[in-house]
Amino acid sequence: MSDGAGANAAALARAERREAQGLFLLCSPAVLLIAFVIFLPIGWLFTLSFTDEQGAFTLGHYARMLHPAYTRSFQTTLELSFLVTGICCLLGYPLAYLMSQVSKGWRAVIFVCVLFPFWTSLLVRTYAWLVLLQRRGMVNTWLQDVGLIDAPLRLVHNFTGTAIGMTQIMLPFMVLPLYAAMTSVDRDFVKAAASLGASPVKSFWQVFFPLTLPGLLAGVVLVFVLCLGFYVTPAVLGGGRVLMWSMSIERSVAVYSDWGAASALGVVLLVVTLGILWLMNRLFGVGRAIGGR
Amino acid sequence: MADAVSGVPIGRGRRLWLYALGFLILLFLVLPTIIVIPMSFTGTRFLRFPPEQLSWRWYQAYLGSIEWREATWVSLKAAVLTMLVATPLGVMAAYGLHASRSKWSRLIETALIAPLILPLILVSIGIFFLYARLGLNNTMTGLVMAHVCLAMPFVFVTVLAGLKGYDMNQERVARSLGASRLVAFLTVTLPQVRFSVFSGALLAFITSLDEVVVALFISGGENATLTRRMFTALRDEIDPTVAAISSLLVALTLTLLALGLVFGDRRAGTR
Numbered sequence: 001m002s003d004g005a006g007a008n009a010a011a012l013a014r015a016e017r018r019e020a021q022g023l024f025l026l027c028s029p030a031v032l033l034i035a036f037v038i039f040l041p042i043g044w045l046f047t048l049s050f051t052d053e054q055g056a057f058t059l060g061h062y063a064r065m066l067h068p069a070y071t072r073s074f075q076t077t078l079e080l081s082f083l084v085t086g087i088c089c090l091l092g093y094p095l096a097y098l099m100s101q102v103s104k105g106w107r108a109v110i111f112v113c114v115l116f117p118f119w120t121s122l123l124v125r126t127y128a129w130l131v132l133l134q135r136r137g138m139v140n141t142w143l144q145d146v147g148l149i150d151a152p153l154r155l156v157h158n159f160t161g162t163a164i165g166m167t168q169i170m171l172p173f174m175v176l177p178l179y180a181a182m183t184s185v186d187r188d189f190v191k192a193a194a195s196l197g198a199s200p201v202k203s204f205w206q207v208f209f210p211l212t213l214p215g216l217l218a219g220v221v222l223v224f225v226l227c228l229g230f231y232v233t234p235a236v237l238g239g240g241r242v243l244m245w246s247m248s249i250e251r252s253v254a255v256y257s258d259w260g261a262a263s264a265l266g267v268v269l270l271v272v273t274l275g276i277l278w279l280m281n282r283l284f285g286v287g288r289a290i291g292g293r
Numbered sequence: 294m295a296d297a298v299s300g301v302p303i304g305r306g307r308r309l310w311l312y313a314l315g316f317l318i319l320l321f322l323v324l325p326t327i328i329v330i331p332m333s334f335t336g337t338r339f340l341r342f343p344p345e346q347l348s349w350r351w352y353q354a355y356l357g358s359i360e361w362r363e364a365t366w367v368s369l370k371a372a373v374l375t376m377l378v379a380t381p382l383g384v385m386a387a388y389g390l391h392a393s394r395s396k397w398s399r400l401i402e403t404a405l406i407a408p409l410i411l412p413l414i415l416v417s418i419g420i421f422f423l424y425a426r427l428g429l430n431n432t433m434t435g436l437v438m439a440h441v442c443l444a445m446p447f448v449f450v451t452v453l454a455g456l457k458g459y460d461m462n463q464e465r466v467a468r469s470l471g472a473s474r475l476v477a478f479l480t481v482t483l484p485q486v487r488f489s490v491f492s493g494a495l496l497a498f499i500t501s502l503d504e505v506v507v508a509l510f511i512s513g514g515e516n517a518t519l520t521r522r523m524f525t526a527l528r529d530e531i532d533p534t535v536a537a538i539s540s541l542l543v544a545l546t547l548t549l550l551a552l553g554l555v556f557g558d559r560r561a562g563t564r
Contacts (some may be wrong), residue, residue: 009458025402026389030445036410037442041419053431065424091318096313101308113319119546120326121503124539125529127323131332138328138342145462168321190385200307229412232505236527246414253418266415273412275423 001139028189040195042270049263061264070248070265080159080234081227084166087218087222091167092174096215099175100182114172126233129165130156157239165237168228174219181215214284221280225273245269312363333536342535351537361534362524367501367512368519371433375440377502380494382441383398383448388478391456406446413506416443431513439507441463444500447492455489491556495549502542 052058064070099110117125132138133155140152155161186206193203224288231246245265252262307540332340336348357363386405390398406545408416420439423432429435459482483490508518526532 023389023393026385030386034442041423041471045419094314095318098311115324118504118542119550121542124542125326127539128329249414269412
């Protein structure tokens, strides 16, 4: 009797395993396509970055990155990324906070406004800034009409314009994880602080704010990492004067056909990006927060 | 005291500031994109708000240009094909991963969302390099293959989330009553996760339509996409035709978004 049951269980387990393998095959078309189109070329570029024209091993492409032309683009990229991330924190936190406080109807309105940029084309939004910020654009005209400035400001095709455009495009990536963190805060903590005599300001900074830090960190990491590899907006709003890391890569390929340099720059960008994500995941489990759980 | 009860940790006066600030930030998010629409109806070469004279001039310029029309056609074709390929692939992968709890699941999941995480510029030059060897640059096949890789993760993630909220026992019931796995999936599971499939497909369409960086490298000649031509036009001068195209794209996006909301409501109604 027990033997029969055991054999049955074994057969069932076998059948289940086979079925699991069959189901697993369903993933294979997607995995194979991505492996072929995304992973294979990146692996290829990785080997290229260590190979010279004769096909011998070299670290020359990486050594060349210490050249001022490249270090300047690293510096620009880091400056812009830090600046944009910082402004996104300052703008995103109040907005997410407002979203967590208002009634359901208003929350839906804010949600649509925050998600609207997600749905509209990146290029369209970038173009809009180009139109608004140009020399005879709306912003300059208004500022002159109001009398704040006498001559039009240089707002585009430079660092300022790039930073403004990038901030608007990155802001939703900051607001969404922040909002998720804020809604998961137990409001009883805040009430407890108030009932124990903490002023509103004190209970905000000492109770509420620390509890939302994981969301803030998730937003910071997400925005920073996206800024590091950003191409379209800096290329259009920078007008060739703001040279980002991604643009050095594009130029190495499109202008100089220098695949060694392009690969090395790309590999460094990849390692930095994955390194930041890995570190944050390790330290704070940010991956889960980004995953929107 | 009221603050303490509602759990709002800031005072009333400060809250007014918060509302004002929040309103300004929302304007900053939405207004720049919206304001291009009225500006696109200008009759002059300069884009102003409000436009000095209203006209269809730049829309006529867009429709009258063979180059823009061809690019639009290429983009729409690529977006539809991408959606048609990425949706089944994404649904299959999400279902396979959800139904089989294997020790490899985590790895597969990471591999499938990797295209969203990897720096796009690196992915782009990689694809360009690969396609140069395969003769796939400037072809529709190559463009769609690349866009499927970028769009599929969205389908995968949305459908996987949909499946997590679905009780797989229903499918087991159907199978215990004699339905094959495929029939059970198509008639029991799929109708119930259709909203996630639908929004995944929509995202796939929009991802392909809006994609710029990969298209810059691998689409050209008669297979140049709309975004590629727009990008090139932007680098040279501010062409008001692009404002007309931008407005059309925003209108299209908003229509799709509204469509998504309608389907979303229907789901909410059945639950």
